[in-house]
Each structure stands twice: as C-alpha cells, then as structure tokens.
Amino acid sequence: MSRVRIVGGEWRSRLIDVAKVPGLRPTPDRVRETLFNWLGQDLDGLTCLDLFGGSGILGFEAASRGASAVTIVEHDPRAFAALRQAAITLNSARVEVIRGDAVRFAQNASEQFDVLFLDPPYKQGWLARLEPWLERVLKPDGWLYAESEAPLAGLGAWRTTKQGRAGQVHFHLLERRQE
Template sequence: MNARTSGLRPAGSPPSRVRIIGGAWRGRSLRVLARPGLRPTPDRVRETLFNWLGQRLDGLRCLDLFAGSGVLGLEAASRGAARVNLVEHDRGACAALEEAAQRLAASGVQVTHADALQFLRRCGECYDVVFVDPPYGEGWIERIAAPLARVLSPAARIYVEAEAPVAVPDGWEMLRAGRAGRVHYHLLATGTS
C-alpha cells in the first residue's frame, strides 16, 4: 500500500485540498497540486490574518503574489474583495487556479502566469491588500520590496509569510506578527499608511 492509496501524504507534502473559511464561499474546498515548496496557508493562520484585516474586504483590490494554491486570494474574494489578481509562475498551478476560479464563478478573480518580480515591474495597477508567501530561502522579500512599494495604494496592507521573522523594509512598518509552527506571518504597511 502506498501513500496515495492509504490516504497518507508523504511528510512535507501539501494537503490535496484546502477549504475557504469565511465569506460567500465558506466551506468550499480547493484542489492543491503536489508541488515542491507549495505550502497553503493553514486555516488558523488565515483566520488570524482576516481578523487583522477585517472580515469583510468589500471593494478592495487584492494581489496574491506567489499564489500557489490561491487560498489567500480566493479567501479575499470570498470576503468581498472587488478584484483579486492571483500571480503564479508554475503553469500547472495556474491551470488549477483557473479551474478553481471558474468553479467558484469568481468573476472578480484574474489568474496571471508570471514571475513575481517581472509582474511587479510591469504592473500598472495599485493594490489595497497584497499577500506575499514566496518560496522559502530564496530572498524574495528583499528582492520584491522596492517594486512592490510602487503598486501599493496609500493605505495598503502587506501580508508576508516566511520561514523566519522578516526584516521590515525601509519606509514600511510592522503592524502585527505571529508564528504557527514553522510559519512566521506578518502584517506590514508602508510608512504613508
């Protein structure tokens, strides 16, 4: 009997499904592809995040950079965000995101296949909430801080997940931080917020 037939997952592998915990699509589940480094944000961390942001995101523009499973962006859409852009570099993950958005009839959700840094450099929009959950150990936070700053609305909030506490980029401030197991999570704002 292998891990697939026994219902067990290999250690460190992502769950095969994750559920939306609030809003219009509460309880709906999303398929999660088995990809190295893909770590959907756990329910309890998302619950804390949306308590920090407020349960309703009515009218806000959200960006889910390094979208992976898309659970953060789709959770935001479920809670009333007017527009959500899910940016993901992996083609298979993008296909799964498109399928999830279609299944949820998520008209305000756009899936963009792109490298995060290239996307930020050419982006012409501003966002009110940005979710950043990059691959661990690759220095993404430092690399994207400057280009990310130019796509933020004046009162934007930036959620960051990392393997360790993050250094706050110059001109930004730490609003909240927490830890759940090996996940360190942070809510940041630009100094103009």
C-alpha cells in the same frame, strides 16, 4: 491533488484543489483566520494582489470576503492550471489568474492594490527582490501581508504592526511607515 478549505465569506467551507508542486504550502486555516481578523472580515471594495499564488487560498479567501478584484500571479504551470480551474469552479469574475513571474509582474504593474499578499518559496530571497517594487504595486495606505521563514521587522517603507507564528511559518501584517 490535495484540497484546501475557504474559511470565511461567501464561499465558506468550499474546497479548492491544490496542485502537487514541490515547496507549495497553503497558508493554514488558523493563520488565515488571524489574518482576516486583522484586516477585518469584510473586504468590500478592496483590490488584492497575491504575487505567489501557489494554492491561491489567500486570494480566494479575500474574494470570498468581498474584495472587488483579486489578481493571483503564479509561475508554475501545474499550480496555475489548478488556480484557473478553481476560479472557474467558484464562478468568480472578481478573480483573475495570471501565469507569470512575481518580480516581473511587480516591475510592470499598471495599477496599485489595497492589499498585497506575499507568501513566496522560502530561502530564495524573494522578499528582498520584491522590496524595490512594493511602492509600485501597493497603495500608500495599503496593507502588506508576508509569510517568511524568519520574523520581519519591515519591508521597504512598510513596518510590521502585527505578527504571529505557526510552526515554521512567521506571518506578518505591515503598514506603511508614516513620514
């Protein structure tokens, strides 16, 4: 197990355990600080979905900053167990951890979210597989955050409005294109 630190909000400086899973790479502190500067530090009342939970740090960071509900989806059993334990340790009723497949979750989603975090394993085509389901899980005025191995101009109806790079990671904030 390794650990990652929550950088802001109610749980600032708290550490959460991260399962040792091949390919799992928690979003670096500096990138998260940039992301939450873009979104605004206070996420009060917003609902968030992290479809590739991994370390869960994006979802826990959102909950720490006041999101009313955060759903974290993770397929790997070791990562899922660590996420569930982190939610228990933080004693947060606002965080729901679900073991499942990201695409299947999006296909069957019964609600839409204000913020969608996508940080999938690289070079496996996950963003393209999710693209047809984005409108099902994300509100029309919602924010889409995506990390990838290459720059993104857009994803479905969402266009990149802000972007950055940290090492091999390209990170993007996307808004729905106005018709």
